[in-house]
Amino acid sequence: MSNAIDFISAYNTIDSRLRAIYRGKGNLQFSDLVRRCAEFNNTVRKYEDDLLLCARLRNVIVHESKKDRIIAEPCDDLTRLIGHVAELLSMPPRLSVLREKNVTGIDAEATLAEALVRIAQTNYSNLPVYRKDRMIGILNNRRVVRVVGQALERGEDVDVFLQTPCSQILQAEDMNRFYRVLGRSDTVQEAIDAFEDNRKLLAVVVTESGDAGDRIVNLLTSADIPMLIRILEE
Structure with a gap:
């Protein structure tokens, strides 16, 4: 030919x-x-x-x-x-080519104080919250700082407030505004596009199927964009 x-x-x-x-x-x-x-x-x-x-x-x-x-x-x-x-x-290369991360999470009934300790120990600013092995949201340091600051502004006892369950701190709007859920079969380009389409995006959450409640296999932040671009170029 x-x-x-x-x-x-x-x-x-x-x-x-x-x-x-x-x-x-x-x-x-x-x-x-x-x-x-x-x-x-x-x-x-x-x-x-x-x-x-x-x-x-x-x-x-x-x-x-x-x-x-x-x-x-x-x-x-x-x-x-x-x-x-x-x-x-x-x-195009799929997100399945990425090495899986051991994404640290926390139980929905764990206290806000426990979440703060977990964030400090892992240095992760996005902490998935689980109820019976199903993710119900992500607690991020922005939300934590905001709710603690609001508690101080109201004159509440911070030690008491820190005993609030994580599930009560979560806001549905955070998942819609700051996160994008993709599946392992979605493309690397889609992950890059997610950050370009939403400048406020904190992370792309990669699950087995693309369902928000499924097992998380990767959590990609803007720091991972150069690595994603290299995958496309190679």
């Missing part, structure tokens, strides 16, 4: 994937799709210049070739490159 045939096949795959990624209206040209997707997709951004070059070469192959003669034959390196990009976009 000629390089040109392999090249066009990979090009068509990329074109299809870009349209699925962009999900925009209108019949955009390939080059426009590349530029727009590069704004939010790390793989496309990395190979943007190469893809724009491929678009020009594709037009020469398709529009200038004769029925019995291909006017331009892509070199081996470029054919391998476009095939690699097509594979990355078609089968």
